Every structure is written in structure tokens, then in C-alpha cells.
Amino acid sequence: MENGPSLPPVEPEELPRSRRIWRELFEILQTLLLAAVLYFAIDAVIGRERVQKISMEPTFEAGEILMVNKLAYKFGEFEYGQVITFHYPLDPSLDYIKRIIGLPGDVVDVQNGEVRVNGQLLYEPYISAAPEYEGTWNVPEGELFVLGDNRNPSADSHVWGFVPEENVIGKAIAVYWPINKIRAITTPDIFAH
Template identity: 50%
Template sequence: MLSSEDHSPTAIPAESIRDDEKMPAPEVPISYVIRDIVETIVLTLLAFWLAQSVIQGFRVTGPSMTPTLLDGQFLFVNKLGYFLEAPERGDIIVFWPPYESEDRLIKRVIGIPGDEVAVHDQHVFVNGVELDEPYINADPSYSGEWHVPEGEFFVLGDNRNSSYDGHNWTSFVPRDNIVGKAAIIYWPVPNWGLAPHVPILADN
């Protein structure tokens, strides 16, 4: 004879489990915490170092590159721009001047190693060819001739008559003095855009 008793297991409400019966959360060893903190710091410093090695900010000071770049503008400089290739005529570069100074300069490359640069009759000539320069503020009022040595560059400001540059110096800009290639104007916002490099007198 079958019994009418219910032998099914009795469900125990989850709420009835005592707190001391719950599984304790595993403790994280202090060494793991320290390791995570150290890794975070190291990665942050590495990222900062890489950023500084590739891109650097620069503030335009003075009117020497007017109208191309204005006093007070900020731009990013690509420090790896010349890692595999040399500066070209028409490039805008940031560099340490060939004389003792704590300030970096920004100018346009006019002559590359081996070039013969001349300024006369208010025009610039490279290797006997007159340059078409739509970016300058005014025709130069000075004159002169320069032979660009190997490993060095001749630079001028776009504001030809208000720029302390290659036509004033007794030396040129060594390749090692070049910080990088002007990349992006980022401030003020209305002036945002790529730095206006203009190829001039491309080699045939």
C-alpha cells in the first residue's frame, strides 16, 4: 500500500542561509595590488615618453612667419618627420638656431645641402631658378648669396623683411639642430589645420 506522504525535498529559502555560512570573498594578496600600481605607473610614464618622442607642442612667437603662421598660434611638431627622410625645400621646421640660444625657432627651408641660394632684385633664386613664393608677406628688401654646406640647411621666414633668419646669420642650420616638421596648427581653434608646407623647386 502506497503512503500518501510527500517525500520531495524541502526547498530552503536563500534568505534563511546564515551569514556565517556564505563563502567569504577571496583576499587579494597585497603583492598583486602593488604590482598593478607599479605596472600602471610604468605604462603611464612609457606612454608619456613615447608621446614626447613623437609629437611636441610649439608656440609661435613673433611675426617672422606671417602670414603663414601668426604670433601666439600653437602647433604640433612631428619629431619623427625626418627620421627616414631629409627636410625638403618648402618645409616648415622647428629647430635650434646655429648660435647660442634657449629658444627654438620656426622657419621655412629654402636651401638644402649643395644648393646655391641668391637673393637679388627682391626675388629668391635657388640654383639659378627664381622661386614662386605665394606664401611670403612681402618681397625681400635685402640681397646676398649663400652656398649651403653638406648636412646643413638655409632657412628664411615668410615675413621676409621682419625675420631674423639665414640671411642674417654667418652659419646655417645643421641637420642635428632640427627638432621636427611642423604638423598641425591646433590653437586658436578657428585656425586649426595642417601646417602649410609648399614644395618649391622639386628635384627633377
């Protein structure tokens, strides 16, 4: 059985030049739209916060950039010792980074260089020096008592009061800049000793 004469291969018709350009532009727009959606989705979950001052030394240095879990307190509870970022209560356009020391209903007492919560002495190997100030604070419902790790120069709850829970942006989970300082941020057991 013989096949008939072979026909030359049929080339697909080329699209007119203007249609090709529109197709390429459409693909570029789709890619840009997908990138924007991904950026905003990630930004809704993970925040970034630059350490501006020395109030959290030696834990963080000025210029380091922290990764912040914005959903940590939507699905979890505040815990002693966690590092949080929040809108400064006296000027919400400013964001601060501090450590949770007191939760709602707690009594925080600072005397003779020691910090106690509900009478229990805190174990704080992360601080730069013992606090030189004194005071007692009763933490109201819906508020947090926070301190900087560089206790004496830090402007924090011992200076301006409590942080409303709704001001909290999220929990600091890692340092990602500069690259040579990348590390996870852990929560110490401040009642360990």
C-alpha cells in the same frame, strides 16, 4: 530524486582593510606608470612648439602652437618649402621655426626682391612681402638655408647663416592651438611656376 537541504550561498571572504588599501594603491600606481610611459612615448615622436614672434607671418601668428613630427627626418629627407623647428645655431637653448629654402649644395640668391635657388625663381605665395635685402649663399654639406615667411624682419639664414641638419627637431605638421586656428601644415611646391 531529491536534492539535499539547500545551503546558504557562500560569500567570498572579504580581504582585510589594509590589504584592500594596498591593492587599490597598486592599481593607482599601475595607472600612473602607464600614463607616464604613454606620455614619454608620444613626446619622443610628437613635439610642440609655440610661435613666439612675427617672423613666420602670415603663415603663423605669435601664440599659435604647432605639432612637430620629430621622426620626419629620421626616416625621410629634407624638402624645399617644409616648415621645420630647430635649435638656433648661435644659442641651442632657443628653438626657432622657419621654412627650408636651400638644401646642401644649393646656391641661394636673393636679388631685387626675388629668391632663386640654383638659378630657379621660387614661387612663394606664403610670404608677407618680397625681401628687401640681397645676397648669395652657398649651402654647405650637412646644413640648411632657412627663411622666415615674414622676410624682412625675420632673423634667419640671411642674417646668421646656416642650420646644421643635426639641430633640426622636426617637421611642423599642424597648428593645434588656439582651437579656432586648427589646421594641417602643407608643403608648397616652391618651384611650381
